[in-house]
Structures are given as C-alpha cells and as structure tokens.
Amino acid sequence: MKFIAVKKTGGIDQLELQSMQIPQPSADEVLIRVYAAGINRPDILQRQGAYPPPADASPILGLEVGGEIIHCGANVKRWKRGDKVCALVNGGGYAEYVVAPAAQCLPVPQDFSYVQAAALPETFFTLWHNLFQRARLTAGESLLIHGGSSGIGTTAIQLARAFNVQVFATAGSAEKCAAIKALGATAIQYREQDFVSVIKEHTQGQGVHVILDMVGGDYIQRNFSAAARDGRIVNIAFLHGSKTQVDFMPLMLKRLTLTGSTLRAQSAQAKAGIARELEENVWSLLNNKTIQPVIDSVFSFEQVAAAHMRMESNQHVGKIILDLTLSDNKDD
Structure with missing residues (x-):
C-alpha cells in the first residue's frame, strides 16, 4: 500500500509518498481501506517532532479516517467486511489501509460521503470527552470557544447548540466571524474586541459556565475573568504557549475548575466508552443533518x-481532508 512517510522531523518537505506492506489487524481490530483521512493539528506537531506518538501507536501520521472494512479480527462481532465506517485510529491514517480498534469505529452517518465521515472522529471524540464528560456542559448553560472557526470550533458550536447551550466563539477575521455567526454562535473578533468585556456584557456580568481553550498563553488568566462562578475551563491545546504567569486567586474565589486532556494517550477502554456515548447521544443528530461537518x-x-500548509496558515474554516479517491496513482 501507499502511505505518507515523514522522512525526518521538520517541515512539509519531509513528507513523502512511500510504499509498505498492508498492516494486519489483531483479534480486536479491523482493517479499513481508507478513502478519506482528516488533517489535524497533532499531525503537524508530530511531523515537526513536538508530539511523538505513543510507543504502541503507528508512526504514520493520521488520527481519523473514513473507509470500508476489509477484514475483521477474530474477536470482532459487530462489524463485517464491507461495512462503511469512520474511525479514530492510533496513528496510520495517512495510508491506503489502516488498522483500527473495532470499538473506536462508528457507522458512516446516513448520506454522508467518506470525506464528511473522515471529518468526524477526532473532533467529536475530543469534544464529547472535554465538554460533556469533563466540563459537564448541560442544556441552558453558556459556552465560550476559543478558535471558533477551526474544525474543533465549528463542530463544538453545532454540538453545543444542538444541546441548547448559548455559544460564544472567538476568531481573528470578519470572514471567520461570519462563519461562526452562521452556525449560531455570538462571534467575537479578538483582534478588535476584548472577549472578557464582550462576555460580561452579554451575560449581565456573570460570565460563561464553560470555556473551551485551544490558545493558552495570556488567555489562561483572562479565562478566569470570563468564567462564571463555579465555571469550568478546559484546555485542549496551547497555540500561544503552555507557560505563562498566572494569578490563581480568581480560581479560588470563583470556585473554578481548570482541567484539560489529550485524547491520543487515553486507554482503549476510555476511547471505546466515548464512542458508545457518541453513538447514543450524537449520531442521530448527524443522521438527521442537525449537525454537519464544515x-x-x-x-x-x-x-x-499543501494540506499541511493550509493547516499551518490558520486561514481555514472547518476541517481539512485528504481524499484518497482523488489520487491519480492509487492502487486498486
């Protein structure tokens, strides 16, 4: 099969199309023929050498795919050859074939293309775990999303709105703010507006119940100001850095919860649990088009x-996808 290799850590010039043997699934895994794969920020960091994969994971980039099951391991009962699935994979997504834990596969939603399906796993697993499991976001609450035009952000807006949550989201341009508004959130142009002041104005000085932060840096202190009493703040990335000087007194006085997580290092059991909850609570919203990936x-x-360049430019709105069916050189 063909796959994308990283010759050595560094820039996009280190990405190269190479060939290798098709991997074989273990007893609890399935082999998927990949038709589309999502591009995510961890892929960029791994290519640069800043986010090495776990020891037991594939060194090949790619954390989410859409495709067709070709073979099932001996213990796999739910899936069969020919099933159309999207999957959260432990690396290996930038390839014509990938193995995935069977419990981390979900059915392709009704009328979804493989490109749309490949846009789902990484974002939905991340958001369900952080917003609903960790931050305990519930109907009637308010949510501030930093990076609202990203793949994570556009999904988070739709997911929160589907659960009757008031949503605010930051972005850096008028075009991105327009996209955010179209999804149902109050947009905050962070280059022209102070998000703390906007939040206070819209919440009668109370602040928001939950903050999803991918920025870090000086946003950490400002999030304390934007959060309501008993608010929950979840960090899932640090685009502005993970080190900053912080006064934690507001955390104590407002009884805030500050938490964070990464998805890739979590156990197979934890990821399987997220998959089950997504299918129970979210997949119907995809099937009836209440939520659609941007x-x-x-x-x-x-x-x-070029896909990595697009991600690094920070100009994108929504997900960036590799469509393997567009390749002129794909083996049959």
Whole structure:
C-alpha cells in the first residue's frame, strides 16, 4: 500500500509518498481501506517532532479516517467486511489501509460521503470527552470557544447548540466571524474586541459556565475573568504557549475548575466508552443533518504538503481532508 512517510522531523518537505506492506489487524481490530483521512493539528506537531506518538501507536501520521472494512479480527462481532465506517485510529491514517480498534469505529452517518465521515472522529471524540464528560456542559448553560472557526470550533458550536447551550466563539477575521455567526454562535473578533468585556456584557456580568481553550498563553488568566462562578475551563491545546504567569486567586474565589486532556494517550477502554456515548447521544443528530461537518478544503493524497500548509496558515474554516479517491496513482 501507499502511505505518507515523514522522512525526518521538520517541515512539509519531509513528507513523502512511500510504499509498505498492508498492516494486519489483531483479534480486536479491523482493517479499513481508507478513502478519506482528516488533517489535524497533532499531525503537524508530530511531523515537526513536538508530539511523538505513543510507543504502541503507528508512526504514520493520521488520527481519523473514513473507509470500508476489509477484514475483521477474530474477536470482532459487530462489524463485517464491507461495512462503511469512520474511525479514530492510533496513528496510520495517512495510508491506503489502516488498522483500527473495532470499538473506536462508528457507522458512516446516513448520506454522508467518506470525506464528511473522515471529518468526524477526532473532533467529536475530543469534544464529547472535554465538554460533556469533563466540563459537564448541560442544556441552558453558556459556552465560550476559543478558535471558533477551526474544525474543533465549528463542530463544538453545532454540538453545543444542538444541546441548547448559548455559544460564544472567538476568531481573528470578519470572514471567520461570519462563519461562526452562521452556525449560531455570538462571534467575537479578538483582534478588535476584548472577549472578557464582550462576555460580561452579554451575560449581565456573570460570565460563561464553560470555556473551551485551544490558545493558552495570556488567555489562561483572562479565562478566569470570563468564567462564571463555579465555571469550568478546559484546555485542549496551547497555540500561544503552555507557560505563562498566572494569578490563581480568581480560581479560588470563583470556585473554578481548570482541567484539560489529550485524547491520543487515553486507554482503549476510555476511547471505546466515548464512542458508545457518541453513538447514543450524537449520531442521530448527524443522521438527521442537525449537525454537519464544515469542510474547509479537500486535497488528494499527493497534495498532503499543501494540506499541511493550509493547516499551518490558520486561514481555514472547518476541517481539512485528504481524499484518497482523488489520487491519480492509487492502487486498486
């Protein structure tokens, strides 16, 4: 099979199309023929050498795919050859075939393309765990999302709105703010507006119940100001850095909860649990089109460097996807 190799850690020039043997699934895994794969920020960091994969994970980039099951391991009961699935994989997504834990697969929603399906796993697993399991977001509450035009952000807006949550989201341009508004959130142009002041104005000085932060840096202190009493703040990335000087007194006085997580290092059991809850609580919203992934751009397999450039530019709105069916050189 063909796959995207990282010759050595560094820039996009280190990405190269190579060939290797098709991997074989273990007893609890399935082999998926990949038709589309999502591009995510951890892929960029791994290519740069800043986010090495776990020891037991594939060194190949790619954490989410949409495709067709080709073979099932001996213990797999739910799935069969020919089933259309999307899957959260432990690496290996930038390839024509990938093995995935059977419990981390979900059915492709009704009328979804493989490109749309590949846009789901990483974002939905991340958001369900952080917003609903960790931050305990509930109907009637309010949510502030930093990075509202990203793949995570556009999904978080729709997911929260579907659960009757008031949503605010930050973005850096008028175009991105327009996209956020179209999804049902109050947009905050952070280059022109102070998000703390906007939140206080819209919540009668009370603040928001939950904050989802991918920025870090000086936002950490400002989040304390924007949060309501007993608010919950979840960090899932640190685009502005993970080190800053912070006064924790507001955390104590407002009884705030500050938490965070990464998805990739969690156990197979934890990921399986997230998958079950997603299918029970969210998949119907995808099947009836209440939520649909926002696709920024689609690239062929050979255009993977351009896809990474698009991600690094921070100009995208929604998900960036590799469509392997667009490749002129794909083996049958």
